[in-house]
Structure formats: C-alpha cells, structure tokens
Amino acid sequence: MGKRKRWAALCLAFVLLAAGCGSASRQADPGRNAGAESEIEDSGNGAIAGIESENEDPGSGPEAGIGDSESGAKAGNEDSGSGPEAGIGDSGSGSEGDSESETEEDPGSGSKPGAGSDTEDSGSGASTLEVHYIDVGQGDATLIRQGSHAMLIDAGDNDKGTAVQSYLRSQGVTELEYVIGTHPDSDHVGGMDVILYKFPWEMVFLPDLEKDTKTYQDVLRVIQDQGKKAAHPFPGDTYALGEAEFTVVAPVEKDYGDNWNNYSIGIVVTFGESRFLFTGDAEEEAEADMIAEGLDLSADVMKASHHGSDTANTLAFLEEVRPEFVVVSCGEDNSYGHPRAGALNNFREIGAKLYRTDEQGTIVAVSDGKEISWNCSPSESWKPGEPTGGQDVQPREAPDAGQSQADEAELKADAGVSYIINTNTGKFHVPSCSSVDQMNPENKESTSLSRQELVEQGYDPCGRCRP
Numbered sequence: 001m002g003k004r005k006r007w008a009a010l011c012l013a014f015v016l017l018a019a020g021c022g023s024a025s026r027q028a029d030p031g032r033n034a035g036a037e038s039e040i041e042d043s044g045n046g047a048i049a050g051i052e053s054e055n056e057d058p059g060s061g062p063e064a065g066i067g068d069s070e071s072g073a074k075a076g077n078e079d080s081g082s083g084p085e086a087g088i089g090d091s092g093s094g095s096e097g098d099s100e101s102e103t104e105e106d107p108g109s110g111s112k113p114g115a116g117s118d119t120e121d122s123g124s125g126a127s128t129l130e131v132h133y134i135d136v137g138q139g140d141a142t143l144i145r146q147g148s149h150a151m152l153i154d155a156g157d158n159d160k161g162t163a164v165q166s167y168l169r170s171q172g173v174t175e176l177e178y179v180i181g182t183h184p185d186s187d188h189v190g191g192m193d194v195i196l197y198k199f200p201w202e203m204v205f206l207p208d209l210e211k212d213t214k215t216y217q218d219v220l221r222v223i224q225d226q227g228k229k230a231a232h233p234f235p236g237d238t239y240a241l242g243e244a245e246f247t248v249v250a251p252v253e254k255d256y257g258d259n260w261n262n263y264s265i266g267i268v269v270t271f272g273e274s275r276f277l278f279t280g281d282a283e284e285e286a287e288a289d290m291i292a293e294g295l296d297l298s299a300d301v302m303k304a305s306h307h308g309s310d311t312a313n314t315l316a317f318l319e320e321v322r323p324e325f326v327v328v329s330c331g332e333d334n335s336y337g338h339p340r341a342g343a344l345n346n347f348r349e350i351g352a353k354l355y356r357t358d359e360q361g362t363i364v365a366v367s368d369g370k371e372i373s374w375n376c377s378p379s380e381s382w383k384p385g386e387p388t389g390g391q392d393v394q395p396r397e398a399p400d401a402g403q404s405q406a407d408e409a410e411l412k413a414d415a416g417v418s419y420i421i422n423t424n425t426g427k428f429h430v431p432s433c434s435s436v437d438q439m440n441p442e443n444k445e446s447t448s449l450s451r452q453e454l455v456e457q458g459y460d461p462c463g464r465c466r467p
C-alpha cells in the first residue's frame with residue numbers, strides 16, 4: 001500500500017503537467033499554441049480543402065518512406081523491421097514536420113519533464129515511453145510516444161476526429177510514424193480520416209478486410225488521395241518506435257466471418273522492461289487464437305479488449321497476459337454496459353489494478369523502461385456499466401441493444417424471412433447465425449429472397465453459417 005502513496009504523489013505532479021490538466025503549462029510557448037490553434041480552426045470550416053494543402057509539403061517526405069515500409073511489411077518479418085526504419089530516415093532528412101517536432105518537443109511533451117530534450121540521445125537514461133489512453137467517450141484512441149516518435153492506435157468515432165487532433169497538437173505531436181486502425185468499426189476508425197489529413201504520417205496499418213461502410217471508405221479514401229497504401233501486418237512483425245518497438249500479435253486467423261472485432265490488429269509495445277498490450281475489440285475467439293499463436297503476450301499494462309466487454313477478456317487470456325494494470329476505454333453510461341461485470345471480475349481475479357476513461361478521463365502512463373507511473377490513481381469503483389437494452393437477455397455488441405432485440409423478435413415473427421442481410425458488408429446469414437446478434441441494427445435487413453436470388457444480386461454468403 002506504500003505504492004498507493006506514491007501514486008498519489010505522482011498524481012499531483014501530473015496534475016500540473018499531464019493531459020487534460022496541463023493546458024496552463026503548455027501555454028508556456030505561446031507561439032506554438034497559436035499555430036496549433038489556427039490549424040485546428042481550419043479543420044472546423046472546410047476540413048478537406050484546408051487539410052489537403054497543408055499536407056502537401058510534409059507528405060512528400062513520408063511518402064518516400066511509405067513505399068519502402070509498405071513493401072517491407074508485406075514481404076514479411078525480415079523486411080518489415082528495416083522497412084519502417086528506412087522510412088523514418090527519409091522523413092527525418094528534411095520534412096518540415098520533423099524540424100517542427102524538435103522545437104515543439106519541450107513544451108508539448110508536457111507529461112514528462114525533460115524527456116523531450118533527450119529524445120535523440122538514445123541511452124541517456126532519461127528517456128521515457130508515454131501511453132495516452134485518450135478519453136473519446138465510447139471508443140478507442142491511444143497515443144504512444146517515445147522521444148520525438150509518435151504513433152496512434154485508433155482515433156475514436158466520427159465526431160471525435162477533431163478532438164483527437166487537438167489532443168495530439170496539445171501534446172506537441174506534429175507527425176505520426178504509425179497509425180493503426182485496429183478494425184473498421186466506427187468507434188475506432190471514425191475519426192481517423194481527420195487525423196490522416198491533418199498529420200503527416202508514414203505507415204497506416206489496417207486489417208485485411210474490405211468493408212463498404214462510409215466510415216471505412218472515408219479512411220481508405222484519404223490514404224488513396226495521398227497516393228499511399230495501408231499495410232496489413234502479420235503476427236510477429238516488429239517495428240521500431242524510437243527506442244521502443246512493437247510486435248504484432250493479431251489478427252491471427254483470416255476468417256472470422258462477419259465478426260469484425262476479431263480481425264482487430266493487436267500489438268505489444270515494449271520499452272526497456274515495460275510492456276503494453278493492445279488488442280482492439282478482439283473477442284474470445286481471437287484471444288484464444290493469440291494464445292495458440294504462441295507469441296509473448298505478457299504485459300504490465302493491458303488495454304481491456306473490446307472496452308471491457310465480457311465477450312472478451314477471458315480468464316485464460318488474462319492469465320497469459322498477467323497484467324499488473326488494465327485500462328478500460330469506454331464512454332460514461334454507454335449503452336453496451338461496458339465494462340461488463342464478467343470482465344471486471346476477471347480483472348479483479350488476476351489482481352490487476354484498474355483504470356477507466358469513463359471515470360477518469362484521459363489516462364496517461366509513463367514508463368522509464370522499468371517503472372510505470374500514472375497521471376491518476378487506479379479506479380476503486382469496480383462498477384460495471386448498466387446495459388440499457390433492458391430485458392433479461394444479455395445484449396451483444398450492438399449500438400442499441402433494445403432495438404436489436406426488438407428487431408430479432410420481429411424477424412422471428414415473420415415466417416417469410418429466409419435470410420438476414422447485412423447491408424454494410426453485403427453478406428447474408430441464416431437468421432440464427434451468431435453474426436446476426438452482433439449486427440448493427442441499422443444495417444440489418446430481413447429478406448424472403450432465395451439464396452440464388454441474393455447471390456445474383458451480389459450478396460455473399462456468410463463464412464460462418466454458410467447459408
């Protein structure tokens with residue numbers, strides 16, 4: 001319990017410096033702030049026009065790099081390591097974004113005094129890894145920084161892109177070496193188009209999934225507009241982020257049917273002895289596959305899978321990870337009831353300390369390579385979310401559980417229904433397919449057409465229920 005006192009002390013220090021609480025200290029450099037603010041304002045009016053012109057200059061640097069790294073990632077492990085590094089060198093050789101990042105590093109890196117000046121000094125002993133679990137309501141967005149190097153995992157929902165952009169600016173981030181869209185769900189990649197327009201970036205990772213949703217298409221379009229390509233990482237691929245590195249641990253299998261969550265890109269970030277695990281919305285099946293793959297999943301800090309859902313965070317997986325800390329990213333009073341009681345019980349059972357964005361806002365962990373400190377004390381509430389779906393049936397992942405159950409009842413009552421179409425994915429399912437439970441009600445459409453008619457209209461049979 002002496003440790004707890006230390007957290008309290010650290011907490012005080014962070015109050016002055018860290019995310020969400022540090023705007024006063026960040027204004028120490030007025031020139032920088034003015035610049036950042038005017039850029040943010042631009043995004044308010046015509047996002048795209050403003051963004052494109054802004055990106056032209058820095059774009060040329062990273063673009064040169066992305067070609068290398070893209071092919072590196074595809075070719076496999078031995079190339080993927082050197083690919084991104086070559087890319088980093090390219091962009092460092094003179095992109096405007098890079099020089100900015102050096103001047104901005106001191107005021108911007110707020111949550112860890114002094115680290116900025118040591119960024120290029122590998123081995124000076126004072127460098128740190130920062131992990132910012134950004135509060136984006138119901139969704140995910142995590143900023144990871146090592147010295148002047150930054151990466152982003154997910155960018156919150158469609159209405160959160162500008163907020164994530166502002167947060168990155170407030171931290172002095174001017175370019176992103178890697179951007180990972182864990183999977184196509186809007187609470188993960190919704191804000192990503194803004195980020196990819198607004199920041200020069202070197203590599204974007206997306207799972208190898210083609211999805212027709214507007215949200216996902218927006219992301220793909222930005223990448224295409226910039227003449228780049230997304231990379232699809234493979235388990236075991238390792239990339240450098242300054243003195244830190246990350247290893248891909250998921251997705252392991254290719255065919256999870258319509259369960260997009262299970263295609264989530266998962267990584268372990270290592271810095272010295274510290275390890276941070278991210279698994280997007282991977283659910284039980286994907287967790288089991290990660291274990292079976294045999295990569296080292298152990299981590300000091302685990303971001304709870306799928307916002308603390310009980311369709312994930314199995315005890316078997318947690319025992320593999322053995323996290324000392326678990327961070328749940330979810331919205332206050334979210335309709336899914338995240339974090340679920342079952343997941344909280346598992347976190348407690350393995351003795352993890354819990355942080356949660358719905359109670360604590362943006363959570364920042366800083367590792368010096370050995371010890372990890374936090375901008376606040378762990379949550380003690382262990383309070384599960386309250387699913388607002390009602391009824392005694394456990395709502396699965398669906399934006400509005402009540403509506404989805406009503407839909408289901410309606411579907412079952414309708415004897416003429418042959419198949420259920422997901423209008424987003426273009427797949428059709430038998431009504432009892434487990435994917436149907438997870439389907440966004442807005443995309444769910446029942447049909448009385450025959451299999452052949454559906455195929456002729458361009459729909460694909462689900463790989464799981466094989467109608």
Ligand SMILES: [Zn+2]
Nearest residue numbers: 139185187281
């Ligand atoms: Zn999600």
Ligand SMILES: [Zn+2]
Nearest residue numbers: 185260261281
């Ligand atoms: Zn998801």
